[in-house]
Amino acid sequence: MGFETIFGPELGTLALACACVVALVQAVLPMIGAQRGHARLMRAGATLAGAQLFCLALSFVCLVAASVADDFSVGSVAANSAIAKPLAYKIAGVWGNHEGSILLWGLILALCGGAVAVFGRELPDALRARVLAVLGGTSAGFLLFCLLTSNPFSRVWPPPMDGSGMNPLLQDPGLAIHPPILYCGYVGFAVPFAFAVAALIEGEVDAAWGRWVRPWAVAAWAMLTCGIALGSWWSYYILGWGGYWFWDPVENASLLPWLTGTALIHSAIVVEKRAALKIWTVLLAIATFSLSLSGTFLVRSGILNSVHEFANDPTRGVFILTLLALVSGGALALFAWRAPVLMQRAGAGLFAPLSREGALVANNIGLCAICAVVLTGTMYPPFSALLFDRAISVGAPFFNLATLPLAIPLFALVALGPMLPWKRGRTRALLRRARVPLVVALAALAGAMWGMVGAVPIAVFALGVWIIAGSLADLAARVLAGGWREAGARLAHLPRGVVGAAVAHLGLGLTVLGLAAMSQARTDIVAVQPGQEVDFGGYRWTLDAVSEAPGPNYSARIATISVREGGRLVTALHPAERRFAQGAQTTQETAIHTNLLVDLYAVLGDTAPGGVVLRLHVNPLAPFLWLGALVMALGGGLSLSDRRLRVGAPRRAHPAAGRRLA
Amino acid sequence: MRRRVLFAAPFAVAGAAGMGAFAMLRRMPDGQFDPHAVDAPVLGRMVPDFALPALPPGPGFDAAALRAQPRPVLVNVFASWCVPCVEEAEALLALSTHLPVWGIAYKDPDAAATDFVRRTGDPYARLVADRDGLAAIDWGVSGVPESFLVAPGGRIVWHKAGGLTAADVERLARGQG
Numbered sequence: 001m002g003f004e005t006i007f008g009p010e011l012g013t014l015a016l017a018c019a020c021v022v023a024l025v026q027a028v029l030p031m032i033g034a035q036r037g038h039a040r041l042m043r044a045g046a047t048l049a050g051a052q053l054f055c056l057a058l059s060f061v062c063l064v065a066a067s068v069a070d071d072f073s074v075g076s077v078a079a080n081s082a083i084a085k086p087l088a089y090k091i092a093g094v095w096g097n098h099e100g101s102i103l104l105w106g107l108i109l110a111l112c113g114g115a116v117a118v119f120g121r122e123l124p125d126a127l128r129a130r131v132l133a134v135l136g137g138t139s140a141g142f143l144l145f146c147l148l149t150s151n152p153f154s155r156v157w158p159p160p161m162d163g164s165g166m167n168p169l170l171q172d173p174g175l176a177i178h179p180p181i182l183y184c185g186y187v188g189f190a191v192p193f194a195f196a197v198a199a200l201i202e203g204e205v206d207a208a209w210g211r212w213v214r215p216w217a218v219a220a221w222a223m224l225t226c227g228i229a230l231g232s233w234w235s236y237y238i239l240g241w242g243g244y245w246f247w248d249p250v251e252n253a254s255l256l257p258w259l260t261g262t263a264l265i266h267s268a269i270v271v272e273k274r275a276a277l278k279i280w281t282v283l284l285a286i287a288t289f290s291l292s293l294s295g296t297f298l299v300r301s302g303i304l305n306s307v308h309e310f311a312n313d314p315t316r317g318v319f320i321l322t323l324l325a326l327v328s329g330g331a332l333a334l335f336a337w338r339a340p341v342l343m344q345r346a347g348a349g350l351f352a353p354l355s356r357e358g359a360l361v362a363n364n365i366g367l368c369a370i371c372a373v374v375l376t377g378t379m380y381p382p383f384s385a386l387l388f389d390r391a392i393s394v395g396a397p398f399f400n401l402a403t404l405p406l407a408i409p410l411f412a413l414v415a416l417g418p419m420l421p422w423k424r425g426r427t428r429a430l431l432r433r434a435r436v437p438l439v440v441a442l443a444a445l446a447g448a449m450w451g452m453v454g455a456v457p458i459a460v461f462a463l464g465v466w467i468i469a470g471s472l473a474d475l476a477a478r479v480l481a482g483g484w485r486e487a488g489a490r491l492a493h494l495p496r497g498v499v500g501a502a503v504a505h506l507g508l509g510l511t512v513l514g515l516a517a518m519s520q521a522r523t524d525i526v527a528v529q530p531g532q533e534v535d536f537g538g539y540r541w542t543l544d545a546v547s548e549a550p551g552p553n554y555s556a557r558i559a560t561i562s563v564r565e566g567g568r569l570v571t572a573l574h575p576a577e578r579r580f581a582q583g584a585q586t587t588q589e590t591a592i593h594t595n596l597l598v599d600l601y602a603v604l605g606d607t608a609p610g611g612v613v614l615r616l617h618v619n620p621l622a623p624f625l626w627l628g629a630l631v632m633a634l635g636g637g638l639s640l641s642d643r644r645l646r647v648g649a650p651r652r653a654h655p656a657a658g659r660r661l662a
Numbered sequence: 663m664r665r666r667v668l669f670a671a672p673f674a675v676a677g678a679a680g681m682g683a684f685a686m687l688r689r690m691p692d693g694q695f696d697p698h699a700v701d702a703p704v705l706g707r708m709v710p711d712f713a714l715p716a717l718p719p720g721p722g723f724d725a726a727a728l729r730a731q732p733r734p735v736l737v738n739v740f741a742s743w744c745v746p747c748v749e750e751a752e753a754l755l756a757l758s759t760h761l762p763v764w765g766i767a768y769k770d771p772d773a774a775a776t777d778f779v780r781r782t783g784d785p786y787a788r789l790v791a792d793r794d795g796l797a798a799i800d801w802g803v804s805g806v807p808e809s810f811l812v813a814p815g816g817r818i819v820w821h822k823a824g825g826l827t828a829a830d831v832e833r834l835a836r837g838q839g
Contacts (some may be wrong), residue, residue, distance in 0.1 A: 281674060290676065305687050317687045325680055332673035339669040379679070386686055386695060 004069035009153040012062030016103070016153070019055035019110065020143035022048055026113070026136025030129035034201075044123045045132035052139065053114040056107045060094075063103060064151050067094050075160035076100055076152040081163040084553040084608035085171070092176030098300065098316075099152035101179055105296075106146055108180070108187040109139045116191060116216075121211060130198035138190055141323045149316050174234040178227065182254065185224025186292040189261060191216040193289035196282040197331050200338040205278040210271030213285065214373075215640055217268060221261045222636030226255050229629030240588040240603040242523055244625055247399040249304035251379040253295030260288040261373040263364045267638075270357050273422060277357075277523040279339050280364070286335060287299070288428035291329035297324055303382050354425040359417035366410035373402045404456060408499070411463040411512055414505050415470020417500075433477060452520055461516035467509030471502045500639025507631030514624030521619045529611035537618030539600065540564045544572075546612055554578040556589070559604045559612060575604040575614070596623050663813030674781065691829070704801045709737075709816045710800035714766070714790035717776055722790045723764055731762075737810045738786070738826075739766045739798060742778035744806045748838040750825035751782035757826065760835040768806050769795045 016275040026048035033041025054657035063076075067090045074077040081090055095104040097561045109323045118126045146152075195213040199205045209532075231254065236244045245251060264284040270277040298304045301317025351358045377394045381467045384390050448458040478498065479491045524536045544560040558576040562569060573591035580586070593600040599622040605613035685781040689695035704710065707726045716722020728735060738754060764788035767775035774789055779786060782839055792798050801810065804823050811820035811834065822830060 279669075287672070289813065297683070301683075301687060303683060303690075316683070317690075321683055322685065328676060329673070331681065332676050336666075336670040336673045343665065382686055383682055386682055386689075572834060 002069070004071060006067040007058075007062040007065040009062060009066050009071065009155065012059045013147075013151065013153045014068070015059035015062065016143065016147055016151070017057045017104075019059065019106070020140055020147060021042045022052040022055060023110075023136045023140035023143055024601050026052060027133050027140055028136075029133075030136075031133035034126040034129040034133070037126075039125060042129035045136075048136065049110070049113035049117040049132050052136070053107075056110045056143075060107050063100060064091055064094050066153070067091065070163070071159075072161070072163050073155050073157070075154045075156045076151070078156055078160050078163050078200025080438075082553075083162050086162075086552065088173075089171050089176065094152075095179050096175070096334065099146075099150045099428040101183070102142070102146045102150050103152050104180060105183055105187060106139060106142050108183050109142060109190055110133065112187060112191050118193075120212075127195075127198055127202065127209075127212075131194040131202055134194035134197045135190060138194075138274075138327055141326060145316075145319050145323060146466070149319050158363070162509050172234065172238055174230060178230045178234055180559070181230060182227030184428065185220050185222075185227045186254075186257065186295070188216065188220025188223055189257060189289040189292050191220065192264060192285040193331065195333060196285035199282055200334045200342070202330075203338060203341040205271065205342055206283060207272050208273045210268045210275075210278075210281065213281075214265060214268040214272065217261065217265045217285070217288075218636045218640055220267050221258070222633040222640075224254070224258050224261060224397045225629050225633040225636070228258060229626045229633075232629075233626045236622070237590050237592055238587075239521050240590040240615075242521070242601055242603075242615070242619065245516065246620070247377070247396045250295075250299055252374050252541050253291075253298055253304075256371055256378075257288050257291040257295065258377055259367050259374070260284055260291060263371075264288055266360050266363050266367075270360050272356050276351070277361070277364075279342050282339070282342070283335060283485055284364075285330045286328070290324070290331070293320075293324050293328060297321060304378070304544060352424045354420065354427065354430070356417065356422045356425070358425075359413060359420050362413055363410065366406055366413070368404045369411075370403050373406065374399065377402065404460075408459065408463065411460070411467060413506075414508060415474075418474045418501060419470070433473070434470065437466060437473045440469040441466035450515075452516070454519065457516045457519040460512060460519075464509050464512035464516055464557040465626050467512060468506055471505040471509065475502045485628075496642040497639045500635045500637070503638055504632045507628045507633075507635055510624045510628030510631055512628070514621045514626075514628060515623030518619060518625065519623070521617060523614060523615065523617045525605070525615050527608035527611060532611065534574070534614075534616070536616050538565065539570065539618070540611075541602075541614075541616060543611065543614065551578060554580045558603065559602075559614070561591070561602055561614070563600055571600065573600065573602045575602045577604050579587070594623055596627075597621060599623065670720055672713065673823050702766045704818050705821050709810075709812055709818060712767070712795075712797040712800060714750055714797055716758075717767065717772055717779075717789040717791050720788045723788045723791075725816070727788075728764075728812050731812070731816075732814055733738045734814065734819075734837075735760060735812045736763045737766060737801075737812055738763055739768050739792075739801070739806055739808045740778075741768045741770045741806045742774040743770070746825040747778075747807045748782065750807055750827070751785070753826040753828055754785040755783045756828070757834060758787070760831075761785045765789045766797065766801075767791045768798050768803065769793065779837060 026045060029041050029048070030045030032038070033044065045449050049092075063074075066074045067077050067081050068087065068537075070081065070083055070090075072076070072081075076097055080097040080100075081093050085093065094100045113132060116131055116135065117130065120131070139294040192213050195209070195216070199209055228251075231251070232244045235246070244551060264281065267277045267281045267284055271281050297317065297320040300320060303317065351361060377398050380394050381392055384392050415437060416430065416434060419430060421466070441462050445458065445462035450462040452458050452461060473496075475494075479487050482490060522537045524534075526534050526536070528534060530543055530545055533540055533542045540563070542562045542564070544562055546557065549556045549558055556576045556578045558574055561573040561575070563571050563573060571593040573590075573593060575591040576589035576590060578587045588603050591602045597620070599617070601617035601619055601622075603615040603617075605615055607613075686695050709725050712726045713724040714722065728737070736757060757763055763785050765779070766786070767779075767789065770778075770791065770793070772793075775789075775791060779789065801808075807825055808823045809821070809826055810818050815818045820834075
């Protein structure tokens, strides 16, 4: 018997159903245990989370097996795979469609539950039990959705001879790993959400809660950052439009939880250090996961008019909306009911404006304001159609105009925040610490005025340099506080959290530089014949030849372009057009040459009389956009390795709650 | 009390958004809510002036002919090179048994357009060719296919950008009864 006969689709469905039942039990038993102070019921949560994870992993293996074995009697495989597809994309194709991606959602949610069960052993039993129960409930809802409306294992009869392929645009390594990472980010915020709901039920949020919730939020945030960056990079080099962010509703749907998630990881610091902003942090945790969920809902229901659309199915939409109402609506109702209880326990926190916590509050206000703007711009078209019966579209000009004035002060603040002490900062001390980066930023401003066009890009460029210089200066000040001799020892003992924050801010600086520079990108569309030369963007582009080449499941037309700068050959670009036999689709293979400072970007267009049409782009600092995002995520990873979080995470000062809300 | 209201605000906002989304989902299947709808400036106005060459075998039509019609007419803008036009052909044929469907071939060589019409079953009682696409600009056409329902007298009362579906046909046919 082969692998795929053992791990058949029926076993997959069975495992999925088992996981759903286990998740339901996981939602109920540990919660009862926590309410009644029953230790064994509380501990059952971890076991159930492990069982749920096992069932879902088994189910997922079955789906991969069906796809690899070309079992076209399985509906989602028949619709999304084909015999001629390379093996790697048969595997990646499992989550490239609606049904499989929902199963992946469930699997990642179960992974989060498993991680809480394993890494949460330091948590009070009651808190861990409640967190696992909330995760179980959320998971049960999603698995029910998967089983009832989008079962990836449902059979088709008669099975087709060959599958109807997969969108060739999606046959790309970037997109194969993009959804799992993005979903890790989306779903990862389920853990802070569960912590928030558990805290509302307990009626208790303290500094320890802030410390416990933060690593989960940081991990999810780092994943989401990577996911968004990958998606943006994918659209840059695959779609061949030369841009990196189009303010498309689906892109916005991923940006919204990122904005509130970024606010969350900052406000949780204030909870931990100053035991303030508790209720706000709880709300942010709920909002972040709710935005992740509603992003999925908006994409899958077809309410938003987007280029990325998945399955346009209003019945599925109604199901996810119900799920959303139960999960987010329930949490927000709980918030409305229980937050006043938290309020009574929280001391009134008054902050000095010039202090670390003051800066963090400003950060939260800025991020949430941007989030509100993006949310408004994204939701205005459907609501305008609903309420006023007017079809309108909101595009990049609105978003750029409305978010930039909010983002610029935020960028200015990023470098200052870490330089401020807690409780009370002094202007003079701040100025002394900010002196060097300020000088560097002013020098960058002068340089930008000479080399760039437009006041806003120049200002943003200088702010990018300011953020980078400020982060480095802050690190240097900490390392060099005891003179050069102690520097090595101080560097080794610097808390990873501090280094992580500095690295993440540095990454933001890099991205901001990329944003500013990309506003100076140039593009041109030319019709050329072989041998003809074009001068564009300071380079001489020569079309050497256009040739035909066969591929595994497509045939390609490839252009060879040599790019020279001052007579010296920089690179040869090979943009291509692939025509896929199946589905009569063609894709553009963009050719990009980068030296990290500038991208030379060429797209092959239609045939013109005697030659071809080429679209050429010169994109300065384009790689910084994604490099910066990766550095940001790396900073998050670094702070996760902080010693404080791993060893001897202190328990609550007083015995953990198990009998609250009796 | 003020604090209680403040804490309930997120729930209220989310609830309102959820109800809106539910209303959208309810209206989507029967075409009352279309996220892809394109603003049609001609909606509610009289048909614009135009005179286009006819494509045989039927007689052609112009603005005056449309305004003179005693019954509603569906004007369908299509092209032989457009895939959604092939997809909507069946719906158009079904519709042509309920009310006259008049076609405008958009930026299409005459031979390609007539060939396409023959292949898809010829739902058009009358057919004209907008070879350079200039008349389509006056109609405010955003893409092909696009359909306009012209009431007796020449007022454009309904419009859809994109292929007609069986649900559209049913609605339009009901409007006739």
